[in-house]
Amino acid sequence: MSTTNRQIILARRPRGWVEPDDFGTREGPVPDPGAGDVLVRAIYMSLDPYMRGRMDDAKSYATPFQLGAPLKARVVGEVARSRNPAFADGDLVFGMLDWADYTLVPGGGGLRAIPPGDLPLAYHLGALGMPGMTAWIGMEIGQPKPGDTVFVSAASGAVGQIAGQIGKLKGCRVAGSAGSDAKAAFVTDDLGFDAAFNYKTAGDLLAALQARCPDGIDVYFDNVGGAMLEAALDHANPFARFVECGMISQYNLSRDETPGIRNLTHINRKRITMQGFIVSDHADRMDAFMAEMTGWLESGAVKYRIDTAEGLEAAPLAFIEMLKGGNFGKQVVRIGPEP
């Protein structure tokens, strides 16, 4: 076991787009667990768009990251040293840990054991983790019925991949948008979406939706907000459900910089329901989600693509790139080797 622990800290709060200098690195000794504590060695770390919000000092559903302290993320790791009877050295676990090689978890609080299985370990940050459950809960909210058209933005992303595949499993026509031709091809050719397009080269977004969703949109699984939301409102069917999962196009814009959504009158005319949700409000559904998603993954009914950055030191740039759509699939960082 290494005797040095590297941590990535929040050096300053970003203004607008995140920059490399917003991060800092701190090195210190690997901490020694006290009675009841668990020391975890990181293997894979999850990078997620919602973290952008935690870098601000603004009241939100998640508390802000502390300046000068390590950033936090969901991490899959191995128990390096346990002084807690609930965990043994070598156990595979996940929890909200530091951006670091090692995290000391007081009392083992929040750590969960990873059940044995053949699925890739990093799936516990993606399809079987928070993004997968977000898609699963969101598609419950969207109530897709067989024959409905489901449109998913950021379709090749951590959440979008799953949301669209659930739509197919529910008997819907599914279309997606993504940020490159390769991503659009991936969701149709590999994931089984019926249609997809590259929003960066599509030009008129409404025309792009009309071509891919000839019967309108019944469920919009929104990961991006902004101009795509406006186009989806234009193309929505009466009684459409807009599942408001995220608005990544807005996260780095101040209010004065955003063009705003100008066609919300459709909400009334078309009797649209827009519902925001946060997966952590639905923790009571975790076991049902894990059971169903594990089955889908093991049977091959659902596929999942992961984009792996190599090494803790790569995390800041990988995060910055992900906010710009530079990832292809669920973004994780490999911090240390699998056991």
Added chain:
Amino acid sequence: MSTTNRQIILARRPRGWVEPDDFGTREGPVPDPGAGDVLVRAIYMSLDPYMRGRMDDAKSYATPFQLGAPLKARVVGEVARSRNPAFADGDLVFGMLDWADYTLVPGGGGLRAIPPGDLPLAYHLGALGMPGMTAWIGMEIGQPKPGDTVFVSAASGAVGQIAGQIGKLKGCRVAGSAGSDAKAAFVTDDLGFDAAFNYKTAGDLLAALQARCPDGIDVYFDNVGGAMLEAALDHANPFARFVECGMISQYNLSRDETPGIRNLTHINRKRITMQGFIVSDHADRMDAFMAEMTGWLESGAVKYRIDTAEGLEAAPLAFIEMLKGGNFGKQVVRIGPEP
């Protein structure tokens, strides 16, 4: 009975704000009912913001008004001559009739008899009509719980008056916004709202909401959209319900003219549900609504203010003024005398 029938027709489709020259007047003989038909003499006619949408040639939930044909509105009238066994001369009825002194109703289609009672006849265009049922259905959607804060925009309007009073009956704190000091005073002093303000002189709308809704907003009954919607999103509590009844601030703006809503990320962060609805989708609830609202009005639990324009010829200007907020209470036009 007069032998001349005046009709107000759509002379041209408005661009932006409605203008007097968008209307025309046509005179002709009072029509003669054929077998099964009913001729109705208008007494009160309803003017409603949703009609602005029908003046456009755009697909919406209601079919567009026809150029060169009489505009339509809900009218309370008296059967002037019936050749239909379901209606007798002198019956009081309401239905979607012409902006006119008389309307010939083929087969009596869509006419409904007004039950006898002591409530003002014009209530059947307001508290007991479409606006009242809109408020009642909308407050079902909003699910106010005792102790919640309900905020109602256009609070002294046809719908807002009722929505706010239902909030009080449900045990909520109720605040409203309106377009003059007198209207704001009316909803607190006469209708029992807890607080209200004049949005035209309030300056900072968020500060105005913070002062009137110190515990945030749990239910926003939105009649106006635009800047007030943005402020309400800022001041909403987690899990707030936004009942999207209308967006009158937007009806006369092209998409390029509207500033757009720039803070929809609150929908996600605060898990807000925004739901559009149209009262005609809920026709199966009509009897339940009529029973409950009649009881409230007869007992004095709910009050209702009507703004009456005098004479059919006053209808175009009254409609134009209403779209600018010039009315004080539910806008109706008195076309002919009560029997």
